[in-house]
Amino acid sequence: MNRKERVLDLFFEIAGLFIMSIGIHSFIVPANIAPGGVSGIAIMIQYLWGAPIGFMTLLMNIPIFLLSWKRLGKKYTLQSLGAVLLSSVILDYVVTPWFPVYTGERLLGTLYGGILAGAGLGLVFSRGFSTGGTDAICFLLQLKFPQIPIGKMLMLVDGLVLASSVLVFHNIEAGLFGVVALFCQTKVIDSIVYGSEHGQMFFIVSEKNMAIKDRILGEVDRGATLLKAVGAYTMEEKEVLLCAASKSQFAQIKRIVKEIDPDAFFIVTEVSQILGEGFKSVMDDTL
Template identity: 50%
Template sequence: MEKLREKISFKDMGLLLVGAVIYSIGTHAFMVPANIAPGGASGIALMVNYLTDLPVGALTLVLNIPLLILAWFYLSHRFAITTAVASTVCSLILDMAVAPFCPVYNGDRMLCSLYGGVIVGVGMAMIFMTGTTTGGTDIVGYLLQKKRPHMSIGRALLIVDSVILVFSIFVFGNIEAALFGLIALYAQTKVIDSIIYGGDAGSMATVVTKKPDGIAAKIIYELDRSATLLPARGAYSKQDTSVLLCTVRKSQFAKLKKIVYDEDPDAFVMVTETSEVLGQGFREFKDTI
């Protein structure tokens, strides 16, 4: 516990509290009145709230308890403790600080799904930035991935959230609940990614070429970027060649392809989309810590 306290800084606590407030506002003001359950333990809690009128925050915490016990035994103690703290803070703020005072929006459900997804996404991103989660499907996803190592966390979460969306059709009595829930889930995911990974997404090109110097020179001159050159040898041809690694902004990628083609039409190019690029010419490391 002492090590855990050392790692929880004032900045993290501030982010957790602010994130919990924003997350609670999005849930209470938009998700609850529109009967939208966009996955997760909170999605199940929203459906139970619709049937029983019990507080959403308390329901979310109760639903997380068995999952936290499983996380304690099958994942890690630290993960279980930090997730329990975040889940408790979010639940208390939702029921005691936000629900009694925050007005709700009873208008168009499309607006509820969009604004609810965006606001909840902002709150969750701030919570994730502290190195923890709000529990729910995150725990289930990690448990599924541990049981089936070949399954990615993203796919595991998608499966669990899809099941919750399907159930919401029967609970709320209309298929629009799942459709609007899907929109909210998509908006929430995009916002989380954009905040956590930043706006410096780019494309990384791995170019196998026999003319690396000409390509590198044009990249430096025309794109104001640099590249890394690595010596290589073809496994089939047994001939010496070079591998050029270069990362550019997405807006520069079309120009990069033209440079490679003009210099070496026989080059072999592999492209990887990067969610964030840090370092010289992009976002500084210090701005992300």
């Protein structure tokens, strides 16, 4: 990766975490909602005992990172740890002391909090980074229960946090507004990073397909297929690399192709469903 790409990565990461922190501090916290994830648990802890949200988010991620180091790999863990450290500093020492909080209509606070948090996370995810937390928990759980789709695990974990928020805030609307904020956050993330598709299909024509294939297998942990093809103009035999991936892996695969062969012919198509090994099982599909 060249220096320009690294600077862009850092810019998007800082900007995204800054926007997310404003959404949490200025809108979500005053609305007394906890829209899922480790940050939602940290918000409830702050409500009960006044502990800083950023610090508690970092503290709760430590055991998750220890497990992910062994199970998910050093690169994923270090990237996530860096994002969480940066997020904690921005939230506790930059946004919280200087930015005002919104104390008006609760529904507006919920909507804007979800939108800003989603926009911030969307910028972070668009560069292929992760913030650990719920994602890491679900990846670790899937190693133990591979038959359960990752989407269902995310819903289960976030659902438990939302249910707990009703008890902590002593208000059933905390859970209802939390669902609204989580919905807005998810939709904004999808619109920034992925669009509305459920997955992507990649067709890559390159003289360096073997190197691209090795990087995808090693770094993204996705399979790939080499297809024999013939160029219609030159009538020369070529190989087309076919790869299906989940929406969260789009930026990472795109970067791999760009780094190895900037001149590659790269086609990305949207697919409504991907079934089979590594995705939702055909047996689980309700057609």
